[in-house]
Amino acid sequence: xxxxxxxxxxxxxxxxxxxxxxxxxxxxxxxxxxxxxxxxxxxxxxxxxxxxxxxxxxxxxxxxxxxxxxxxxxxxxxxxxxxxxxxxxxxxxxxxxxxxxxxxxxxxxxxxxxxxxxxxxxxxxxxxxxxxxxxxxxxxxxxxxxxxxxxxxxxxxxxxxxxxxxxxxxxx
Numbered sequence: 432x433x434x435x436x437x438x439x440x441x442x443x444x445x446x447x448x449x450x451x452x453x454x455x456x457x458x459x460x461x462x463x464x465x466x467x468x469x470x471x472x473x474x475x476x477x478x479x480x481x482x483x484x485x486x487x488x489x490x491x492x493x494x495x496x497x498x499x500x501x502x503x504x505x506x507x508x509x510x511x512x513x514x515x516x517x518x519x520x521x522x523x524x525x526x527x528x529x530x531x532x533x534x535x536x537x538x539x540x541x542x543x544x545x546x547x548x549x550x551x552x553x554x555x556x557x558x559x560x561x562x563x564x565x566x567x568x569x570x571x572x573x574x575x576x577x578x579x580x581x582x583x584x585x586x587x588x589x590x591x592x593x594x595x596x597x598x599x600x601x602x603x
Contacts, residue, residue: 438464448526489527493544506555511603517579
């Protein structure tokens with residue numbers, strides 16, 4: 432990506448996260464990025480193309496985020512690592528997650544990331560001999576999803592305590 436494309440990309444991500452995708456115009460993005468609106472259309476075709484680029488880049492980052500989990504084998508270590516993900520979101524990842532969560536239901540966005548994560552969680556609960564490991568996995572992922580949203584919306588000062596409570600709850 433050129434420097435101008437990166438500026439457009441970063442500005443769009445910031446504005447989509449702050450104002451919402453629908454409420455953000457290409458004009459606003461161009462002003463934030465310090466480029467002409469035509470440059471957005473030249474590089475990304477339209478606002479949807481820009482969003483698609485953001486989501487593709489985000490999916491690459493998500494893949495890297497869960498890659499370490501693929502190599503884990505002990506079920507409790509897997510679950511501990513998964514439950515830590517919302518609490519380890521870096522500042523530069525927060526805008527992507529905010530955009531993703533705001534559009535997830537509207538645009539039916541679910542990445543391979545979630546399929547892989549759920550598969551690992553199910554295998555962990557199955558390995559721990561839970562009789563209904565599927566329901567246990569779904570409950571775990573509901574809590575995980577809630578933790579993700581809570582961290583994104585509230586920026587809690589006591590994240591570590593919340594994380595520790597979740598580890599205790601699941602005996603991890």
